[in-house]
Amino acid sequence: MNSIEDQRLIVKISQGDNKAFELLLGKYQNLIFGLSLKLVKDKAIAEDLTQETWMKIIKFAHQYSPIGSVKSWILQIHRNLVFDYFRDQKKWKDNADIDDIDIADDSENAFEIMDSQEKQATFQKIFYDLEERDKLVLTMVVVEELSYSEISKALSLTIASIKTIVFRAKNKLKEKLAESNGGL
Amino acid sequence: MKQKSDVFCEQMPKELNQKILLSAQGLLKENKIARRRQFFKWFFGLGLTTTMAGVILFFQKNNSTQFAEMNASMDLFENIQSEDDLEMFANFEVLQDLDLIEHMDDES
Numbered sequence: 001m002n003s004i005e006d007q008r009l010i011v012k013i014s015q016g017d018n019k020a021f022e023l024l025l026g027k028y029q030n031l032i033f034g035l036s037l038k039l040v041k042d043k044a045i046a047e048d049l050t051q052e053t054w055m056k057i058i059k060f061a062h063q064y065s066p067i068g069s070v071k072s073w074i075l076q077i078h079r080n081l082v083f084d085y086f087r088d089q090k091k092w093k094d095n096a097d098i099d100d101i102d103i104a105d106d107s108e109n110a111f112e113i114m115d116s117q118e119k120q121a122t123f124q125k126i127f128y129d130l131e132e133r134d135k136l137v138l139t140m141v142v143v144e145e146l147s148y149s150e151i152s153k154a155l156s157l158t159i160a161s162i163k164t165i166v167f168r169a170k171n172k173l174k175e176k177l178a179e180s181n182g183g184l
Numbered sequence: 185m186k187q188k189s190d191v192f193c194e195q196m197p198k199e200l201n202q203k204i205l206l207s208a209q210g211l212l213k214e215n216k217i218a219r220r221r222q223f224f225k226w227f228f229g230l231g232l233t234t235t236m237a238g239v240i241l242f243f244q245k246n247n248s249t250q251f252a253e254m255n256a257s258m259d260l261f262e263n264i265q266s267e268d269d270l271e272m273f274a275n276f277e278v279l280q281d282l283d284l285i286e287h288m289d290d291e292s
Contacts, residue, residue, distance in 0.1 A: 016216025021208055029201060034194030047200050054204050058211040062218075120191045143189040 006070035014061035025054060028071065032078055035143065038127060039082050039135050049085065053078045075144050082136060083155070091132045094157065122176045126169065133157075137165045 006027075012020035032053050036046035056077050064073055086092040127135060133155075140151045148159045 014215055015219045016212045018212055021212060025204060029196045030193040031189060033196035034192045037194050038192055050200065051204050055207060055211060058208055123191060143192055
């Protein structure tokens with residue numbers, strides 16, 4: 001139902017409807033801004049990326065195909081802009097620095113454990129200190145809920161590297177949670 | 185139900201919201217114009233197709249009239265039985281021209 005409503009808004013935006021744009025902006029603005037802020041760690045740049053994302057949404061609204069959800073489409077536009085920004089700033093690293101380790105972890109929903117506010121707050125702390133590439137991979141896993149092969153195609157990284165990035169982040173999260181529990 | 189993506193949400197500043205809405209005006213207007221242009225293209229395209237179809241139908245109808253006339257001429261030729269008839273037909277226009285010249289001479 002939600003998705004159909006979003007699709008209706010996108011169609012109206014492609015026809016130049018201001019009200020539809022306001023509604024869609026209101027619905028996803030905090031997610032896009034929050035993601036930008038956490039990924040680039042600079043308020044001014046995050047604001048630019050957010051604005052650019054919304055302008056692209058209007059510009060390409062007529063190209064939206066209802067195969068996927070509007071939310072995924074918006075996130076994809078945003079992710080491409082962030083990816084371009086990282087590459088322009090020479091902040092993007094490929095697989096080179098990752099020693100692919102054999103990870104027996106078969107769960108793609110690696111962050112199902114984030115079920116409490118405390119865990120979410122810890123995740124945010126860990127996320128903030130990660131490398132740009134790793135952060136983008138994690139947002140694709142956690143927010144966009146993409147499969148490893150989809151992420152691999154989008155970012156030109158090997159599936160093993162993606163698994164390693166997720167595995168490391170998950171371990172860090174567990175360690176931090178154990179530390180904070182031990183400290184209490 | 186709280187979603188995992190909510191972990192990433194941050195309250196967007198009101199000023200940025202206003203800035204985006206302001207910048208959006210121009211692009212939304214462009215979308216409106218593009219849609220209108222598309223409608224007119226479709227409308228004129230439909231008009232042009234209808235006209236073309238009309239023209240084709242007209243010529244088809246005209247062609248069938250021409251065919252009928254041709255058939256009538258064919259009938260006439262079929263009625264020519266002898267060489268004398270043929271000669272008479274061949275001279276018909278010349279005879280008619282002569283009549284006309286004579287008629288003009290009379291008037292002068």
